[in-house]
Amino acid sequence: MQTKRMTFPGRWLPYALLAPQVIVTLIFFIWPSLQALYMSLLREDAFGLNSTFVGLANFARLFADDTYLDSLSVTAMFAIGTTLLSMSAALLLAATVNRMLRSRNAYTTLLVWPYAIAPAIAGVLWWFIFNPSIGIVPYALEMLGYRWNHRTSGNDAMMLVIIAAAWKQIAYNFLFFLAGLQSIPQSLIEAAAIDGAGPVKRFWTIVFPLLSPTTFFLMVVNVVYAMFDTFGVIHATTQGGPSQATNTLVYKVYADGFVGLNLGSSAAQSVILMAIVVLLTVVQFRFIERRVNY
Amino acid sequence: MMASIKLEGLEKTYPGGVQAVKGVDLEVADGEFVVLVGPSGCGKSTLLRMVAGLETISAGALYIGKRRVNELEPAQRDIAMVFQNYALYPHMTVFDNLAYGLKNRGFKRDEIRRRVEEAARMLEIEAFLPRKPRQLSGGQRQRVAMGRALVREPAVFLFDEPLSNLDAKLRVQMRVEIKRLQRRLKTTSLYVTHDQLEAMTLGDRLVVLNGGRIEQVGTPMEIYARPASLFVATFIGSPAMNLLPLGALLSGPGAASHGALLGDLPPGTGILGIRPDALRLEAPHGPHLTLSATLELFEAAGAESHLHVRLAGSGQPLVIRTAGQPAVAEGQRLHFHITRDALHPFHRETGRRLDDTLKTKEQAA
Ligand SMILES: Nc1ncnc2c1ncn2[C@@H]1O[C@H](COP(=O)(O)OP(=O)(O)OP(=O)(O)O)[C@@H](O)[C@H]1O
Ligand SMILES: [Mg+2]
Numbered sequence: 325m326q327t328k329r330m331t332f333p334g335r336w337l338p339y340a341l342l343a344p345q346v347i348v349t350l351i352f353f354i355w356p357s358l359q360a361l362y363m364s365l366l367r368e369d370a371f372g373l374n375s376t377f378v379g380l381a382n383f384a385r386l387f388a389d390d391t392y393l394d395s396l397s398v399t400a401m402f403a404i405g406t407t408l409l410s411m412s413a414a415l416l417l418a419a420t421v422n423r424m425l426r427s428r429n430a431y432t433t434l435l436v437w438p439y440a441i442a443p444a445i446a447g448v449l450w451w452f453i454f455n456p457s458i459g460i461v462p463y464a465l466e467m468l469g470y471r472w473n474h475r476t477s478g479n480d481a482m483m484l485v486i487i488a489a490a491w492k493q494i495a496y497n498f499l500f501f502l503a504g505l506q507s508i509p510q511s512l513i514e515a516a517a518i519d520g521a522g523p524v525k526r527f528w529t530i531v532f533p534l535l536s537p538t539t540f541f542l543m544v545v546n547v548v549y550a551m552f553d554t555f556g557v558i559h560a561t562t563q564g565g566p567s568q569a570t571n572t573l574v575y576k577v578y579a580d581g582f583v584g585l586n587l588g589s590s591a592a593q594s595v596i597l598m599a600i601v602v603l604l605t606v607v608q609f610r611f612i613e614r615r616v617n618y
Numbered sequence: 619m620m621a622s623i624k625l626e627g628l629e630k631t632y633p634g635g636v637q638a639v640k641g642v643d644l645e646v647a648d649g650e651f652v653v654l655v656g657p658s659g660c661g662k663s664t665l666l667r668m669v670a671g672l673e674t675i676s677a678g679a680l681y682i683g684k685r686r687v688n689e690l691e692p693a694q695r696d697i698a699m700v701f702q703n704y705a706l707y708p709h710m711t712v713f714d715n716l717a718y719g720l721k722n723r724g725f726k727r728d729e730i731r732r733r734v735e736e737a738a739r740m741l742e743i744e745a746f747l748p749r750k751p752r753q754l755s756g757g758q759r760q761r762v763a764m765g766r767a768l769v770r771e772p773a774v775f776l777f778d779e780p781l782s783n784l785d786a787k788l789r790v791q792m793r794v795e796i797k798r799l800q801r802r803l804k805t806t807s808l809y810v811t812h813d814q815l816e817a818m819t820l821g822d823r824l825v826v827l828n829g830g831r832i833e834q835v836g837t838p839m840e841i842y843a844r845p846a847s848l849f850v851a852t853f854i855g856s857p858a859m860n861l862l863p864l865g866a867l868l869s870g871p872g873a874a875s876h877g878a879l880l881g882d883l884p885p886g887t888g889i890l891g892i893r894p895d896a897l898r899l900e901a902p903h904g905p906h907l908t909l910s911a912t913l914e915l916f917e918a919a920g921a922e923s924h925l926h927v928r929l930a931g932s933g934q935p936l937v938i939r940t941a942g943q944p945a946v947a948e949g950q951r952l953h954f955h956i957t958r959d960a961l962h963p964f965h966r967e968t969g970r971r972l973d974d975t976l977k978t979k980e981q982a983a
Pocket of ligand 2: 662663664
C-alpha cells in the first residue's frame, strides 16, 4: 500500500505545529504524574512542614490497610455494576431504536442528551430523585413496602451511585451499539429468519456475537469511566458514605489527600490508579487488534 | 417434499408509495426452474422477497404447495434462499453455517452431521467445513451459501442474483453447477437475475419483468423466437435485436421491391425487429429483402464478428452478427439479405408483437 507523504519546508515547522499538544500534555498530564510518583515516595509530617523520603512505605501501608482493601472491592462492585447496567440498558435501547424506521433520528438525538450534562449536575439530579425525605423514588418504593435510605444503608447507597453513574454513560454506549447494529447486514438477519430462528434467538446467536468487538471496546471504556470519571457523581450524591460503602478508589484519593491531608498516601493511591489505567489500555489494544471472535 | 408456487395478482407498495410490483400472476410447477429476469429496479427482488416472506404482500395471494402462505413467517414457508451477498454468518464455521437452520428446527446431532456432510460432499466444500467464511474465496463462499440452502431439503429454492459477485469465468462454471444440482434434486426454484444469458441458459421457463409487471412468460426459446413486445425483443438476446421503423424500408433504395414482400405485414405494424444473425451477407434461396449499408465499425469476437452498419438512405444503425471473419473493411458499402420470416412485426403505438401468420412452427421450437 502506498502512503501519502507530506513534506514540510524547513525543520522547525512540524515541531512548531506539534508543540501546543506536547506542551499541554507535559504540563497537565506528565508533570502531575511525575509529581505524584515523587510524592508517593515521601511522607509529610502532621503540619505539612517537612517531608522525608520513605521509599515504598506508603504502598506497603496501603496494602496493609483494611479500608483501602475495602475500597478496592467497593470499586470493583461499582465498576462491574455500572458497566453492566449502562451497557445492558444501552443495548436494549439501541436494539429498540434500530427497529424503528421513521422516528429513529429523533430518538437517537434525545437519547444522546444526557451525555452533555455535567457529572456534578447529574449527581444533584439523582440526589433529588432519591432523596429519602423528598425524592420521588423513595416515595414510590415506600408504597411497594421498601424503605429506601441511602444515608444509612450501604446497599442503597451503592445502588444509587451505580444508577447515577450508569445513566450518564448510557448515551455513549447507545451510540456505539446503534452504529454496531447498523453495520450488521440486514441479509444476515433475514437468512437467520429463513433458517428458523425467532427474534430472540436471532439476537443471541447472530446479532450479539457480531457486536462483540463493540461490546468489548465499550466494556473497557465503561470500566475506565466507572473507576476514574465518577468523582463528580459520588461527590454530589453520597460522598463516599455511609461508612465507606461507596468510597471508591478515585474518591478516596480526594478524601485522603484533600480532606485527610495525607498527601503521601494519596499520591501512592494515584500511582496505583495510573497503573490500573495503563493495564486496561494495554488489554484493550491487545484485544482490539485481534478483533475478538471473528 | 416438493411444491408448486402460485402467485395471484401479487402487488407490493412500499411505505412511501413506491409501487414495486403491480399485479403479477404466475404458476411455477412442481420441480420447475423459473427465472425472473428484467432490468434493474423492475421489482424482481421484491417479488422474490415476497415469496420468501421477507416483504409483506400488499395485495394478492401466494400459495406454496396447497397452502396459502401470505401471513406465514419465512421459517414456516419451507423455502431456502441464496442471497446476492451470500449472507453467511461471519462468526460461525462453514459447518455451523450449514447446521444453523437444522439446529433451529431441532434436528438430532447425528442427522445434522450426516446432512451437512452430504451437502458438503455434493458441493465439494468438505475441506472448508472447519473454516470461517472470511477464510474462503468468493466462489467458495457461493458454494457454502448453496450448501446452506440445500442442506435443509426445502420445498422451494429462491435465488437472488447469486452469481453476480463472481468473475465471468466462475459465473459460467457455477451456472452449470446450479443447473445440474437443480436437475438432480428436482426442487422447485425461482431464480432472479438481470443477466439475460444466465436467464436463457438456466431457466425451464423465463418470466420477463418490466416496471413491476410481467411482459412475457415462456421457455427461453419461445421468448427468443417470438418476443411479445419491443421491450422483450431488445432485452433478450445479445447483441440486442435491431429495430427498424417500417418507413425506413419503404423509402430509399430498393423500396419498390421491399413493398411487394412487406405487403402482407399485419395491419398496424410500425416497427420491424430483426435479430443480428438474421442479417446475412450471402443471398439466401427463396424470397428475401436486400438492403445496402455502410460498414462503420467491425468487431471481431473470436468465433463470430459484429458488423455495425448504417442503412443507406434512412441512416438507421444496425448490427449484424456473422460467423467467422468476413473479408470486409470499415467504410465499405455492403449488401445484406433478410428472409421474410425473420422479421418480427411490432405495433406502431403499443409496441406489442403482432401475430405474424407467416411465422412457421419450427422457428418456435
Ligand atoms: N425498501 C424499499 N422501500 C421503498 N422502495 C423500495 C424498497 N426496496 C425497493 N424499492 C423500490 O422498488 C423497486 C423495485 O426494486 P427491486 O429491488 O425489486 O428491483 P430489482 O428488480 O431487484 O433491481 P436490481 O436488478 O437492481 O436488483 C425499485 O424502484 C426500488 O427503488
Ligand atoms: Mg435485486
